[in-house]
Amino acid sequence: MTSAPLPAQRLLLVHAHPDDESIGNGATMAKYVAMGRHVTLITCTAGEQGEILVPELEHLAADRDDALGPVRKDELEAAMKELGVTDHRFLGGFGTYRDSGMQWHAEGHAIPADDVRDNAFWKADLTEAADHLVAVIREVRPQVLVTYDEFGGYGHPDHVQAHRVAMYAAQLAAVDSYRRDLGAAHEIAKIYWSTMSEEKMREGMRALRAQGETSGFAAMDPDGPMPRIATPESDIAAAVDGSEFLDAKMAALTAHATQITTDGPFFALSNNVGASAFGVEYYRLVKGVRGPVGEDGFETDLFAGIDADA
Template identity: 75%
Template structure:
């Protein structure tokens, strides 16, 4: 029999690259520590922007093929993070990137027209059942996904939240779809988060350095978008600073989506890697485990029996 890690983490994300931006350092750290890390990506990211000029033809409104290309980027990113178990919900190609548009209020909303295979149009129970099978197979103590707004309103992020939440609930019901495996109750569910105090400090450093274009329009002392979380609402902060190089390498692997002169690297250049090396979470289910002097759990598995 193959060795089953005592601690197992399942992450449910919408598109390739979401996982690295949000939890890349945590994933790399846990993989290095021998904990189980399983990533489920819900779509191929077919509707993403293409930030590499020579690959512009891959865009959905041109030749297409971006999903296949991003499949390779995801594999390369996971190799950088040391994550060997990564899957697409229902298998690659089951659900398609829904696309999005920007609302006047500055957050994402669904596009006016979506493909019938778009994840936003998925039957919730059908999509959840694909994940129920994974939950019952992997038996994770911890699940990570987005909050109910999907961070910034992207319909696929919202749908990933719904599917993950529903699937975790269904997976725990002994009599539900026995054919999908033996029931498993996920002990702790977290929503990825960004610390308000850190975001403000980062913005201040950028503005002080004369950078007015990164996170344009955001004022270090003004209102911040929904994806920023008040520090009082944070439950955990995982220090992945020792693995920041792996996170940055994984970001570079997602080359069509993340540019070296984009906001993520700009923040690193001005603020230092601490901007992305400590990753924050809100506890959505389960009990808060032991916390440090900062009032936060230092480990998502805090208080979990292996």
């Protein structure tokens, strides 16, 4: 529970695993902390099934020592220090829900693994999981919530479940007669789904190819179909320019050392395209009234249009 009064503007993010937050919203989080806003991160699992990119730590894998979770917990702690976020929690407490794992469908998106453990987040009771988040919403009373779309960006079952839990909890938290033991009802004014700009992704692919890159994003046809995580800018409501905090975002990504390497696609795209690729983060507005927009037609602030007393 929080003790001291919180800042007037409060953002809540719901993510599936450690590192998801830094990839999708790291610049936004760092920017808002620097602006004096309160940022709360909820991570739903410890990412125990994650692929390990550090050879000397491969023994931590789920099919060996099964000890990756605490390491990723420490990585998340280090990443949040880079972004300045002090309020980060695991849904229901560390270890309540386990990474569900995934496999790749022939069409190129993630789907649930064939074998999913009983305590996996994918199998969590929706109301039980949502209630953990209801308690946080009623405690922190955020005006803005950020999570994934209904496909979880690329289909990962934990991302899909995080979307379901976040959206359901937002509804339940606003009902005065629901679970009064979890705190006084609170309605979140604006809800966004994280996304990537289709147009900027195509530009990035072309830039990578021009630099001689042939793998990762560069392997995709910049004029062909885009993955579902990319959204046409006509469907994007907000673009938060956190390019001033790109270094903090990259440092946070580096902190997730078992999952992200400096020669991987994120750093390659950043090195070749710069802040335009990862310093500006995009959002679809799914609840609330769109606020004033900038010259490019996007909201520049997720709190745009919200009453200061909300």
